[in-house]
Amino acid sequence: MNTAWEAALKWTRAGSRSALARVVDSWSGGPRPPGATLAVSGSGRIVGSISGGCVDGDICARAQEVMRSGVPEQLRYDGGAGDFSAPGLPCGGRLDVFVEPVNESLRAVLAPLLAAIRDGQPVALATIVAGANASAPRHTLIPARPGDGRSATDASLDRVRALADTTTTRILDLPGTDTACDMRVFVQSFPAPPRMLIFGADDFAAALTRMGRFLGYRVTLCDARPAFTTASRFPAAHEVVVRWPHEYLAETPVTESTVICVLTHDAKFDVPLLAAALRSEAGYIGAMGSRRTHADRVRRLRDAGVTEVELGRLAAPTGLDLGADSPEETAVSIAAEIVAQRRNGSGARLRDLGSPIHHAGDTTAIRCEGLRFGA
Incomplete structure (x- = not known):
């Protein structure tokens, strides 16, 4: 999500002119939320996207004008304007886009x-x-x-x-x-960034570390087996930890944005780890395993004192029904369930729904009395 900013810094250090365009407001299911960013260089290079393509060309042309004049410009694109000759949003919605030169400030x-x-x-x-x-x-x-x-x-x-x-x-x-x-x-x-804690050092975990990093999580891979738990096996993980999983979880910060994925399906690891995880503030707790493995896991967790309410938080078997088979497909299945829970999605096929594709967020302007900024 920060590649446009990185490009602007790179071009600046190389002595090139550039401009940044950002969505500053969005209504009625606009294609991108506030904060979506597009960087344009003086030579016409483009990094990022504002709309997925439909108005990006016009924004890039306006960015060149902004670089020449040094004066920022605010643009509005309306999917319901009715002027088919003007750049717009064919899928509907409205965007306010602020285009500014990368100046001294x-x-x-x-x-x-x-x-x-x-x-x-x-x-x-x-x-x-x-x-x-x-x-x-x-x-x-x-x-x-x-x-x-x-x-x-x-x-x-x-x-x-x-x-x-x-x-x-x-x-x-x-x-x-x-x-x-x-x-x-x-x-x-x-x-x-939110944290993704993955327990279990196998091929499924390797695929999920890549997916978690792609989604913007800070990914930790933890397993008690040193031979399997190496940085070279999990290059996408931000950190690789060799410890008993429940001991590591007891000492690491866990918040409502934390995702915990237990891929060990081994009772000696799973039971103490899940007992602790289900009593934490983690927003998502998933565990891999067959239905027979999960039934045995639930019995052991009950014996360990885990309540029915706590068990109700557990997504197991983890993931959505995609028919996944390979580690990569399974990682997509798990990630899809995490995104659906995080964004209040149903997990159903879009073609079978009549609701808006984009879940509208609150972009209402708010007033802060007396707030002042320095230069």
């Missing part, structure tokens, strides 16, 4: 922004898109680090700083006086 935040993302540190970027100094947008990088010694004046940033710990990306209308709003700020949140 933006260049100053690119490297620290990407460094924070690589380190897994939550951060937000606030960009003035309209109102005060809109022709030369200012950018404020906001690390989510409470108690960092900022001054009393900086304390007004707390309301935006709080967004850095979430997946929230929003437009903020900031009033200049008690009655007027003189500034519109786009706050793009880059939260710490």
Whole structure:
């Protein structure tokens, strides 16, 4: 998701001009949510996407104009405008896109922004898109680090700083006086990546580490067997841990965004691990195994004191019914169930549903009284 930002930094360091286009607001099932980013170089190279193709060509042409003029531009694409000669969204919805040159203000935040993302540190970027100094947008990088010694004046940033710990990306209308709003700020949140904890060092785990990393998780592979649990066998994992699974789980942070996948289907590993996992805050807990293996697992978990409510949290056998056979297909099946749970999807075939394809999020502008940004 950050390749466009990385490209902009690379082009900047090479001395090339570039521009960034970002979705700052989206309505009625627009193709991409706020924060979707497209980078365009002065030579016409493109990284990222705003709409999946239907308006990207027009955005790239406008980006070249923005680079020449040095003045940012806000564009609106409406799938219901009815003007078929103009660039639009044939699948419906509406997008507001902010296109800006990578100028001195933006260049100053690119490297620290990407460094924070690589380190897994939550951060937000606030960009003035309209109102005060809109022709030369200012950018404020906001690390989510409470108690960092900022001054009393900086304390007004707390309301935006709080967004850095979430997946929230929003437009903020900031009033200049008690009655007027003189500034519109786009706050793009880059939260710490969610964690995927995979237990069991086998080919299915290797495929799932690749899938988890592809989906943006910080992936940990853990198994108690040193011969099987090596970094060379799991190059996609961010970390490979040789420990008894339940001991590692007891000492690692687990939140509602954490995904736990148990692929060992061996009672001596599964039972103590799942007993701990089902009492944690993890948002998804899945376990691999046949139905006979799972029935035996459930009996052992009950004997270990796991309640029926806790057992109800367990996705086992893990994954959706895709007819998966190979490790890669199984990884897709597990990932599909995780995404469906995370996004409140049904897991049904889209052709059999009459509901919107994109689940609309809350992109309502919110007003923060008295908020001020530095240069």
